[in-house]
Amino acid sequence: MILFPNAKINLGLYITEKRSDGFHNLSTCFYPVPWSDILEITPHDTFEFSTSGLAISGALETNLCYRAFMLLKEAFNIAPVHIHLHKVIPMGAGLGGGSSDAAYTLMGLRDMFKLPLTNEDLIPFAQKLGSDCAFFLFNQAQIGTEKGDVLTPLDLSLTGKFLVMVYPNFGISTQEAYAGVKPKKARKNWEKQFAKPLETWKETISNDFENSLFPAYPQLAEIKNELYAMGAQYAAMSGSGSTIFGLFDQEVKLPESWKAFQTWSGLLP
Ligand SMILES: C[C@@](CO)(OP(=O)(O)O)[C@H](O)COP(=O)(O)OP(=O)(O)OC[C@H]1O[C@@H](n2ccc(N)nc2=O)[C@H](O)[C@@H]1O
Ligand SMILES: Nc1ncnc2c1ncn2[C@@H]1O[C@H](COP(=O)(O)OP(=O)(O)O)[C@@H](O)[C@H]1O
Numbered sequence: 424m425i426l427f428p429n430a431k432i433n434l435g436l437y438i439t440e441k442r443s444d445g446f447h448n449l450s451t452c453f454y455p456v457p458w459s460d461i462l463e464i465t466p467h468d469t470f471e472f473s474t475s476g477l478a479i480s481g482a483l484e485t486n487l488c489y490r491a492f493m494l495l496k497e498a499f500n501i502a503p504v505h506i507h508l509h510k511v512i513p514m515g516a517g518l519g520g521g522s523s524d525a526a527y528t529l530m531g532l533r534d535m536f537k538l539p540l541t542n543e544d545l546i547p548f549a550q551k552l553g554s555d556c557a558f559f560l561f562n563q564a565q566i567g568t569e570k571g572d573v574l575t576p577l578d579l580s581l582t583g584k585f586l587v588m589v590y591p592n593f594g595i596s597t598q599e600a601y602a603g604v605k606p607k608k609a610r611k612n613w614e615k616q617f618a619k620p621l622e623t624w625k626e627t628i629s630n631d632f633e634n635s636l637f638p639a640y641p642q643l644a645e646i647k648n649e650l651y652a653m654g655a656q657y658a659a660m661s662g663s664g665s666t667i668f669g670l671f672d673q674e675v676k677l678p679e680s681w682k683a684f685q686t687w688s689g690l691l692p
Contacts, residue, residue, distance in 0.1 A: 424465070424535060428527040430458040430518035431558060432588070432661040432668050435616075435628035438606045442570075446554065447601055450611045451567045451662075452577065453558045458588060458687040460511050460524055462488070464531045467505035476510040487525035487552055492532065494548050501536045513685050515594020517662030519559065525552040526559035546572075555662075566613050579617045581691045585671040587655075589646050590685040593665055595636065600663035603635035621670060622656040632663050643667055649678065 436451040460476075472489055483489050488506050495501050506528065512520030529545045532538070542560040549556040554570040564579040616627060637644040643660060650658035650669030658669040677686055 424463070424531055426462040426464070426527045426531050427459040428462055428512075428520070428523035428559065429562075430456050430512045430516075430520055430523060430588075431555070432456050432586075432666075433517070433630060433659075434624075434657075435611070435659065436630045436632065436662065437609050437611055438601070438604050438631045439608055440606050446570050447604075447606060448569050449567065449571055450609070450613075451571060452579075452613055452617075453555070453565050453567055453571075453574075454579070454581065455559075455562050455564075456518075456586060456588070456687075457689070457692060458512055458518065460520060461509040462524060462527050462531065463505075463507040463509075464528070464535060465505045465507075466535070467503050470503040471505040472508075473505070474508045474510055476508075477512075477514065479508075479510055479514065487521045487556075488528045490552055491525045491528035491548070494551060495529065495532050495536075495538070498548075499536065499538055501532060501538075504532070504535070513590040513594070513666070515596060516590050516666045517595070517597075517660065517664045518588070518590075518666055519555050519662065522553045522556040523559040525549065525556050530560065577613060577617065581621075581670065584621075584656075584691050585674050585688065586668060586691050587650065587653075587671065587675065587677065587688040588661070588666050588668045588686060589650075589681060590666045591640075591642050591646060592684055593640075595640070595664040597663045600632050600636060603639075604631055607631070621672075624657045625651075628657075628659070630660050630662075633660050636660070636664050640665065653678075 434452040440448040564577040565574040646667040655669035
């Protein structure tokens with residue numbers, strides 16, 4: 424079976440509280456985007472994991488595809504498989520690529536072994552793999568609260584908007600990014616927010632990570648400014664960075680200088 428784990432962007436993100444378990448409570452709007460990896464799962468007599476594309480750091484045991492397989496093996500004693508991951512989504516990019524690979528591995532194995540589990544039933548497994556993993560079980564805009572793993576579907580469609588995502592060739596550690604933010608109690612009414620026209624979002628939505636990361640990485644603010652200069656209706660950093668995205672009402676040409684970066688642009692489905 425072949426699956427296409429997609430990336431996400433955070434349209435806005437507020438860090439509201441430091442929790443006693445060391446994590447942070449947040450309020451964010453996740454939106455699925457079609458920058459995707461390729462995941463192939465085939466039955467095999469022993470467990471195997473291979474990769475191609477972008478190089479993934481870390482030992483096999485730390486890979487989220489392997490960890491997803493192990494969780495379902497422990498719970499349902501599933502047979503071994505060969506998982507091949509072709510890595511396309513940049514890492515440490517705030518695009519959630521690893522979490523998406525994990526969520527799609529859960530769904531793929533569930534289907535392959537006909538496990539009697541709905542996507543909702545997979546949430547507790549996803550929550551063990553990462554805070555934003557559960558989001559990828561559902562292909563739609565969602566509000567994430569608590570660690571980002573308590574989800575509420577949101578009636579928001581950006582179909583037909585032209586999206587540009589720019590990964591400036593360096594990643595940012597999620598853990599370090601959280602360590603640099605001072606949480607602020609804030610309540611966001613996302614439904615009310617998204618009833619407003621896209622071109623007004625820049626005045627009313629923000630990403631708390633930008634305040635601490637933009638001074639440390641001036642290139643990020645430069646890319647965001649460039650997206651607005653190109654006519655973006657809304658531009659922001661995704662999650663804990665380093666990807667900066669812009670939403671446009673028509674197709675735009677990317678600057679030559681961005682050829683040095685990894686970029687994705689296209690109409691949103
Ligand atoms: C910031 C966000 C926003 O969507 O995404 P990315 O930008 O990384 O894609 C997420 O909160 C990232 O979720 P995820 O990447 O799954 O993080 P995890 O593996 O659960 O945690 C990595 C580390 O980030 C910190 N962390 C994560 C989530 C959270 N709500 N509070 C935290 O403090 C913790 O230090 C944790 O050890
Ligand atoms: N399947 C995977 N794909 C990518 N990274 C993975 C995977 N499994 C574990 N990781 C680890 O997770 C780290 C962050 O991955 P990723 O989810 O792509 O970034 P972000 O949290 O910024 O969206 C990587 O640097 C890598 O060490």
